[in-house]
Amino acid sequence: MSLEQKRILNTVIPGPKSAELQKRRSAAVSSGVGTMLPAFIEQAHGAILKDVDGNQLIDLGTGIGVVTIGHTNEGVVDAVQKQVAAFTHTLFTVTPYEKYVRAAELLIKHSPGSFAKKAAFFNSGAEAVENAVKIARRATGRHEIAVFDHAYHGRTSLTMAMNFKAHPYATGFGPLPGSVNHAPMSYPFRDPEGLTGEQAAARAITYLEKRVGATQLAALFIEPIQGEAGFIVPAPGFLRTLGAWCKENGIVMVADEVQSGMARTGKWFASQWEEGFEPDLVTVAKGIAGGMPLSGVVGRAEIMDAAHAGGLGGTFGGSPTALAAAVAVMEQFEQGNWLNRATEIGELISTRLNDMKTKFPVIGEVRGVGAMQAVEFIEPGTLNPNQAVSDAMLKHCHSNGVVLLNAGTYSNVIRMLPPLSISDELLHDALDVFEQGLASLS
Ligand code: PLZ
Numbered sequence: 001m002s003l004e005q006k007r008i009l010n011t012v013i014p015g016p017k018s019a020e021l022q023k024r025r026s027a028a029v030s031s032g033v034g035t036m037l038p039a040f041i042e043q044a045h046g047a048i049l050k051d052v053d054g055n056q057l058i059d060l061g062t063g064i065g066v067v068t069i070g071h072t073n074e075g076v077v078d079a080v081q082k083q084v085a086a087f088t089h090t091l092f093t094v095t096p097y098e099k100y101v102r103a104a105e106l107l108i109k110h111s112p113g114s115f116a117k118k119a120a121f122f123n124s125g126a127e128a129v130e131n132a133v134k135i136a137r138r139a140t141g142r143h144e145i146a147v148f149d150h151a152y153h154g155r156t157s158l159t160m161a162m163n164f165k166a167h168p169y170a171t172g173f174g175p176l177p178g179s180v181n182h183a184p185m186s187y188p189f190r191d192p193e194g195l196t197g198e199q200a201a202a203r204a205i206t207y208l209e210k211r212v213g214a215t216q217l218a219a220l221f222i223e224p225i226q227g228e229a230g231f232i233v234p235a236p237g238f239l240r241t242l243g244a245w246c247k248e249n250g251i252v253m254v255a256d257e258v259q260s261g262m263a264r265t266g267k268w269f270a271s272q273w274e275e276g277f278e279p280d281l282v283t284v285a286k287g288i289a290g291g292m293p294l295s296g297v298v299g300r301a302e303i304m305d306a307a308h309a310g311g312l313g314g315t316f317g318g319s320p321t322a323l324a325a326a327v328a329v330m331e332q333f334e335q336g337n338w339l340n341r342a343t344e345i346g347e348l349i350s351t352r353l354n355d356m357k358t359k360f361p362v363i364g365e366v367r368g369v370g371a372m373q374a375v376e377f378i379e380p381g382t383l384n385p386n387q388a389v390s391d392a393m394l395k396h397c398h399s400n401g402v403v404l405l406n407a408g409t410y411s412n413v414i415r416m417l418p419p420l421s422i423s424d425e426l427l428h429d430a431l432d433v434f435e436q437g438l439a440s441l442s
Pocket of ligand 1: 228257
């Protein structure tokens with residue numbers, strides 16, 4: 001199933017057929033489920049989404065970092081079709097299948113840490129995070145967990161308490177579970193100038209030691225590059241210092257790589273950019289299975305084995321079709337040039353955005369690693385968040401056929417998570433639209 005890799009504007013976006021569908025959607029679908037851009041999609045390939053009105057959009061969002069390998073990647077489509085025809089479900093905990101084991105082996109091989117590892121599979125990122133909490137509590141016999149300011153970990157009852165933003169994730173959905181403690185993050189753009197990663201880590205450690213007590217903590221969860229927060233890259237040394245503190249105190253260090261993992265940053269995992277940082281557990285989802293719903297937890301064998309038999313599971317977790325896709329994705333990442341391509345994409349985007357930063361003072365910072373790049377908008381000459389510009393830019397890009405995502409605690413960040421199969425030409429086209437938007441605003 002191929003699709004010309006070209007942006008095409010056939011109607012206004014969303015077009016009339018999408019508008020009709022949006023009416024049906026409003027009548028039938030809960031208003032609790034939002035939509036950022038109501039253009040209904042009927043086909044996708046590579047970096048292009050084709051909507052029901054025949055418009056072709058450049059996808060720099062990939063469904064929030066999911067279709068990293070590109071839409072309808074041939075290897076993924078083939079693996080899924082073969083698996084669907086062979087069998088769709090047995091439940092691994094009833095009668096197992098090889099793909100589960102193969103995917104675990106691949107994850108073990110490529111995840112951070114040069115120690116014995118094991119893995120387990122689930123359905124969603126939030127479910128992986130919840131299972132990491134269960135495993136860490138079982139392994140340590142402790143209850144408390146810690147997370148960071150600006151973090152995002154999911155929408156289930158436990159993970160909504162682990163998010164920084166109460167709204168929209170937790171408003172009215174309480175009571176929230178206890179034993180979740182929030183610590184200050186390293187946010188170089190907004191931290192006092194010159195604060196090192198080690199100093200930012202010391203600030204977080206003091207906070208946790210005073211507020212909770214190191215001996216009470218089962219696990220410390222961190223996104224090595226924060227996703228929903230707007231691609232906050234902590235100062236070098238932050239992760240390593242926290243990791244060392246966890247090790248000294250018997251705390252399980254969990255890297256939530258649901259958004260930053262799986263080749264996105266030019267390495268298999270973003271944790272691997274920080275020398276000397278080896279999280280005990282890593283949570284994965286999104287990009288692992290080319291769009292099929294799958295998540296996992298991988299990490300130290302003795303911690304993963306702390307859970308008693310029957311303690312972990314779920315009907316659909318590690319479904320054969322999702323795992324067939326995951327094996328196809330990971331084997332391609334092993335063999336192809338995907339990791340380098342993520343780095344090249346990052347260089348192209350950041351060069352263009354940094355050039356725009358010199359022309360448009362509403363850009364406070366351009367940041368990210370590899371194919372995970374963001375722009376934080378400010379009121380010129382200050383650090384004040386500028387959500388109005390972010391909103392206007394999103395609207396401009398969407399109506400011109402470029403799918404981008406917003407982010408950030410202050411909703412003043414635009415992030416780009418393009419598929420790694422995108423061409424330079426399409427990227428430039430999308431960034432031209434972005435630049436035109438900035439020019440028309442100023
Ligand atoms: N951990 C780091 O980024 C998902 C949220 C989309 P699920 N982020 C996208 C939305 O608005 O619902 C995410 C993440 C990190 C965990 C999760 C949760 O993953 O697969 O959405 O449950």
